[in-house]
Amino acid sequence: MNVMVVGGGGREHAIAWKAACSGKVEKVYCAPGNGGTAAENKCENINIKPSDFAKLADFAKKNNIELTIVGPEDPLVEGIVDFFEARGLKVFGPCSEAAQIEASKAFAKDVMDKAGIPTAEYQRFTDYNEALAYVDKKGVPIVIKADGLAAGKGVTVAFERQEARGALKNILVDKIFGESGSSVVIEEYLNGEEASYLAFTDGNTILPLQSSQDHKPVFDGDKGPNTGGMGAYSPAPVVTQDIMDYVTENVANPLINELKQRGIIYKGIIYAGLMITDNGVKVLEFNCRFGDPETQPILYRMESDITDVISKCIEEKLDSVNIEWNEKPSVCVVISSGGYPKAYNKGCEITGIEDAETIENVKVFHAGTAEVNGKLVTSGGRVLGVTAKGDGLQNAIEKAYNAVEKIRFSNMHYRKDIGNKALGRMK
Template identity: 65%
Template sequence: MKVLVIGSGGREHALCWKIAQSPLVAKIYAAPGNGGTHLENKTVNIAIEATDIKKLLDFALTEKIDLTIVGPEDPLAAGIVDVFQDNGLRVFGPCKAAAQLEASKAFAKDIMIKAGIPTAAYGEFTDYESAKAYVHQHGAPIVVKADGLAAGKGVTVAMTFEEALKALEEIFIDSVFGEAGNKVVIEEFLQGEEASYLAFTDGKTVLPMVTSQDHKAVYDNDKGPNTGGMGAYSPAPVVSPELFDRVTKEIAYPLIKTMAKDGIVFKGIIYAGLMIHNNQPKVLEFNARFGDPETQPVLSRLKSDIIPVFLACTDQTLDKVEIEWSDNPTVCVVMASGGYPRDYKKGYEISGIAEADKVIGVKVFHAGTADKDGKTVNTGGRVLGVTAIGDTLEETIKTAYKAVEKINWTDVHYRKDIGAKALRRLKGE
């Protein structure tokens, strides 16, 4: 098989790495890929951006691509799956209508209410004054979300009234998120601990992956602005086996059944960002693709060939598939450019990646990197995802940071507490 992987992040590198392990695959094209994807077995980068649907379609038709995997949310929201399918190509990911689950927080809230899925109380607004009045009425802490896609940066957890107003001003008055901020969803602040639930679906069957937990805030102890994710680990001890089953039965299945009633067949990845309090889950948000950086630790635990799973999702035969997972924990530490998620400088040479990759149990996934004159340089905010697997969580965290310490570039930044919450929970603290 020839496989096309669309995207350039750490998620896409992890997908290329996992797909390359399949005996069913002869060649992988990463579009556009990054400084690490083309180093994987069977993989070459092609210089087509993830949002250039016409060029991607022409390439897939010319090269007779057997399966396309869409990584990022933007091409999904733009309808790339519909375009590929209309041209007789097999593609993994939700159609444009289903991708609204991530592309519009208001749409997602509407589906959750229809499906009886537990979520935060909320209001929707298209102007600053109405939104400000709602915040005045409800007070802080409160959560302000740009409705559209904002690369994980459109959410503000405002602990004070002033923070909430500043977020509203950035969205409505300063237009920092462009059209994504034409509408705002304001939610009640939920107490608890976050976890990520990812599952494959063919629109009829849900096949869950192992649990994970992302770290959104840029600084240790969940301080600072939200990012696309500063690290993740799997499994997430906050999700008990009983709670995991409940999420599948009470959230994932009602989601796809409700969408089906509206004439939308959801094929691809269900990603539910959960807030868990007193063993009760509520959905913070849905995404319509693999999470990043959750994909790196989750796929590192996948023992099965991933290609038959992708094919079963597209063919609606997922009920015939079983997946085997490693029991070993995994940890991914994201190394970012200094200043991210705001302004940062690009083009710095990165040293030590090869040495970090030699640490037993470690795989370094590239995200915002590129090759320049034979050297690897940073080209994005989130640059590398240093991922480790080990026998115990404590050992795995140490292994990941041992590898992190071997890598360096000007102004590098990373959190030093990835996995600490899980350790405390396991120790009963």
């Protein structure tokens, strides 16, 4: 079969690579892809934007695409699945209505409320002064979220009142996130350890993937502003099998059932950002797609054919599927452009990736790269996801960082503590 992957980041490179591993797949078209997908076996980049649904659908029909996998949240929220399905095309991801669980924090909170899903206490505001008064009443630490999509950068955990005031001003007054910041959700601060729960669903059956943990802040020790994610590892020791079972029964199932009661059938990936507290598991957020960078270490451990699992999701036959996993843990270290998530340079030549991949069980997934005049250069904030499997987590971490040290580009930055929380917990 021919497959199309919509998107051009690290998550999409991992999905395209995994699809290309299938013996059933002849060609994987990446729209638009990146410098990594351009060089990947069976893959070809096509110059169509993820937002151009008509061109994507025309390309799918002309090139006998039997399966389209949508990576990023924006096209899902804007209705790419609805558009493709109306044209009889097989596509993986939730419809636009279902994708509101990520597009609107307020919608997600309302769903959690009605479904009895454990989450933080919250209030929604559109007025800056009312929001500020609520922060004064509740005190800090407190969490402030832009209601809409903000590429993982719309959340501030404020430990000082001044920080909370600045976040509210940025969102509601200065409108740095545009319409995504027309309202804010203010939540109680939860103390604990974060982890990610991802599962396939066909609207009836839930099939969890392996657990993982993302690292959002840009600097070591979880310091600095939030990013799209600076690294991840799988599995996450904090997520025991009991917790996985609890989340499936008390989060994922109630979510799809509550949406069903609203006339919304959710097919695709459920992503629940969890906080594991002393008082149990709480849901921080829902996403409507594979996580990035969690997808990289998770899919690097997946032994089963991803196209089989996705096809069964679309056909509502997920109850007939089991996923086989490699038992070796995996770690992904994200290398970013210096300055990210704020201003950063593009166009810096990248070297050393081939050397990095000579290390056994290392795969470098590209996120913000492009090929220009025969050279691989940086084209985004998060540039590479250096991913390694190892005999134990410590070994996987060492392999990943050994590979990172072989890669060079101007002003590169990466965290040096990816996986340390897990090592501490295991000790």
